[in-house]
Amino acid sequence: MTESDQEKIVKKSGKPTPSKRRKDQSRRQFLRSTALAAGAVGTSMLGFWPVVQGNTLRLRPPGAIKTPFDEQEFFASCIKCGQCVQVCPVKAIKLADITDGFGIGVPYIDARAQACDFSCDGLQCVLACPTGALTHDLDYPADTRMGFARLSRPQACLAVQGKGFKGVARGAEFDGLLRYDEVDRWNPIKVAEYEYDLELCDLCVRQCPIEIRITQCAEEAAKKTDSKIERVAEKYGNECPPVHAIALEPMEGNDGVKRMIPMIKDGCVGCGVCEMICPVEPTAIVIDIDKTTDSV
Amino acid sequence: MSYISESLRVLFGAAPKRPAAEEITPEAKEIHVYKKQNPFNKAEFERIYAQAAEKPSPHKWRNRRWITLILVNFLFLASFYFDVQLLEGALTASRFVGFHMADLNSALQVMLAYKYVVLNLVIGTVTIFILWLLLGGRTFCSWVCPYHLVAEWTEALHLWLAKKKIVRDHPFKRGVRSVLYIIFALLAFVTGYTVFETISPTGILSRAIIYGPGLALIWVGLLLLIEVFYSRRLWCRYVCPIGITYGVVGSISPLRVVHNLKDCHHEGDCRKVCLVPHVLSMTTKGRSPGVEQDVGADCTRCGLCVDVCPTGSLRFELKGLGKHLKN
Numbered sequence: 024m025t026e027s028d029q030e031k032i033v034k035k036s037g038k039p040t041p042s043k044r045r046k047d048q049s050r051r052q053f054l055r056s057t058a059l060a061a062g063a064v065g066t067s068m069l070g071f072w073p074v075v076q077g078n079t080l081r082l083r084p085p086g087a088i089k090t091p092f093d094e095q096e097f098f099a100s101c102i103k104c105g106q107c108v109q110v111c112p113v114k115a116i117k118l119a120d121i122t123d124g125f126g127i128g129v130p131y132i133d134a135r136a137q138a139c140d141f142s143c144d145g146l147q148c149v150l151a152c153p154t155g156a157l158t159h160d161l162d163y164p165a166d167t168r169m170g171f172a173r174l175s176r177p178q179a180c181l182a183v184q185g186k187g188f189k190g191v192a193r194g195a196e197f198d199g200l201l202r203y204d205e206v207d208r209w210n211p212i213k214v215a216e217y218e219y220d221l222e223l224c225d226l227c228v229r230q231c232p233i234e235i236r237i238t239q240c241a242e243e244a245a246k247k248t249d250s251k252i253e254r255v256a257e258k259y260g261n262e263c264p265p266v267h268a269i270a271l272e273p274m275e276g277n278d279g280v281k282r283m284i285p286m287i288k289d290g291c292v293g294c295g296v297c298e299m300i301c302p303v304e305p306t307a308i309v310i311d312i313d314k315t316t317d318s319v
Numbered sequence: 320m321s322y323i324s325e326s327l328r329v330l331f332g333a334a335p336k337r338p339a340a341e342e343i344t345p346e347a348k349e350i351h352v353y354k355k356q357n358p359f360n361k362a363e364f365e366r367i368y369a370q371a372a373e374k375p376s377p378h379k380w381r382n383r384r385w386i387t388l389i390l391v392n393f394l395f396l397a398s399f400y401f402d403v404q405l406l407e408g409a410l411t412a413s414r415f416v417g418f419h420m421a422d423l424n425s426a427l428q429v430m431l432a433y434k435y436v437v438l439n440l441v442i443g444t445v446t447i448f449i450l451w452l453l454l455g456g457r458t459f460c461s462w463v464c465p466y467h468l469v470a471e472w473t474e475a476l477h478l479w480l481a482k483k484k485i486v487r488d489h490p491f492k493r494g495v496r497s498v499l500y501i502i503f504a505l506l507a508f509v510t511g512y513t514v515f516e517t518i519s520p521t522g523i524l525s526r527a528i529i530y531g532p533g534l535a536l537i538w539v540g541l542l543l544l545i546e547v548f549y550s551r552r553l554w555c556r557y558v559c560p561i562g563i564t565y566g567v568v569g570s571i572s573p574l575r576v577v578h579n580l581k582d583c584h585h586e587g588d589c590r591k592v593c594l595v596p597h598v599l600s601m602t603t604k605g606r607s608p609g610v611e612q613d614v615g616a617d618c619t620r621c622g623l624c625v626d627v628c629p630t631g632s633l634r635f636e637l638k639g640l641g642k643h644l645k646n
Contacts, residue, residue, distance in 0.1 A: 056557070057495075059491055060499055060502070067503070067517050095512070100432075101429075102421065102422075106414065108399075109408070121534050127516065127522075128516065128522060152439075153412045153437075153440055
């Protein structure tokens with residue numbers, strides 16, 4: 024057999040001209056494919072809707088690169104993996120659902136259900152973030168800017184009413200966790216397992232992570248050391264928050280009666296512990312996400 | 320080189336080239352001619368199938384793959400649930416015993432949208448690139464992606480319904496996936512949002528497995544319904560940009576499925592089970608340019624063809640390692 028004979032067998036004779044039916048089929052397939060592309064792109068772009076509406080603005084984990092009204096950069100940089108969720112000792116971080124559109128899989132915090140109490144000290148979520156959506160510029164809780172607390176219902180506040188508080192803060196059914204240093208420095212426990220007995224309710228001040236740290240730093244600073252060299256940096260530590268976040272302050276009401284009222288200070292980072300711990304239903308103190316201490 | 324360029328061409332949607340006569344090696348030509356002159360008869364096919372029916376495990380590679388896929392996804396879940404720091408995160412980005420890994424497509428989306436890359440993401444991206452380069456690129460799709468597994472199950476349902484003439488497959492132009500790839504890349508860059516991530520069933524399912532189900536699963540369910548009743552494997556075949564990203568990586572991967580012309584009886588069973596049958600064009604009678612022909616980059620290395628081939632003409636091979644990978 025010659026080479027050309029072989030080729031004849033291998034190579035089929037010229038392309039058949041496409042029949043009308045074939046052409047129709049191809050045209051339909053093209054249209055179908057165009058519709059598919061439009062459908063896929065269209066569906067994905069629906070994700071714009073909640074973003075434009077502003078429905079996606081939420082309390083975000085520490086270090087989230089956002090401004091109070093603009094989360095675009097945060098959404099862009101977040102790779103939606105949830106590593107921040109996994110490292111949080113109090114499980115404060117949740118991932119948004121598809122109802123958040125482009126914000127799907129992006130972490131947020133529902134402070135009333137479970138606030139960030141900085142149990143981890145070292146901002147573990149920030150360290151876990153693989154893309155810098157939670158910026159690594161952040162080292163200490165006092166540096167975070169999540170939001171800003173506001174006494175939204177002063178008339179409901181127990182302190183303003185001059186009332187004390189006895190029992191568990193949010194009822195026996197509440198699942199929220201909090202680190203109580205005096206119980207266990209390293210393991211947060213259920214708020215429902217911790218009983219208070221206060222003559223005047225000051226839960227929002229008492230449990231504020233910034234205030235707790237300030238107190239600890241002050242105690243540390245007051246300690247007499249025997250060492251010859253004063254370990255100033257170690258003693259004061261630059262992780263000590265420089266400014267107070269919240270304090271109970273006297274106030275004179277319209278009726279002339281002197282009462283105490285929680286006043287939010289410049290040191291508030293908006294972690295949301297006050298909102299979580301407030302025993303009043305609904306809460307008397309909330310975190311505004313459209314503000315930070317830098318903007319008020 | 321021609322393997323890579325042809326492989327990419329087909330990956331992006333072109334129909335596989337029919338090799339020109341001069342491109343066919345003399346050895347291959349000889350086999351083609353021999354087969355043409357001595358067509359396999361019915362008895363021969365019966366003999367082949369009878370022999371194949373005696374294979375000890377007809378689903379060997381599929382089973383291995385399913386176990387791997389389930390194990391990987393379970394490892395994610397277990398790492399979170401039992402707080403063991405083995406494989407933290409989700410399929411979009413994770414840490415394997417502390418070492419960063421980032422899904423190439425998700426990382427690309429983030430880079431395009433954010434226009435800034437932190438070192439950890441570079442490390443994660445490079446790690447994953449090397450990993451899938453060694454393991455075959457789209458191997459990610461069939462061996463790890465949870466959507467692939469559920470789509471495989473619903474595909475079985477589709478095929479069953481199609482056999483009963485209840486549904487009919489509506490194929491699309493494969494090029495639409497490349498068009499969508501470009502559109503999604505542009506959308507990320509222009510809008511500054513990771514637009515594709517919103518509808519990616521891979522990310523949605525991975526997060527649902529690890530962090531619990533959500534409303535996003537409705538979208539995944541909808542896709543599966545479309546695949547059952549309208550178009551077979553619609554998402555993986557015609558939409559998913561993740562497939563293209565890993566396909567490009569796979570074009571230079573040493574792990575490939577190889578077709579042997581000599582043993583092949585051209586029954587075409589491989590193309591029937593294949594997610595991307597265009598990569599198996601060389602299994603058509605008279606089409607293979609060589610005796611040993613590598614399957615292209617769009618191949619997910621799922622092994623269904625290896626399992627189904629009654630003559631053992633398709634096998635996995637790790638280039639450079641010879642034929643150590645036995646099937």
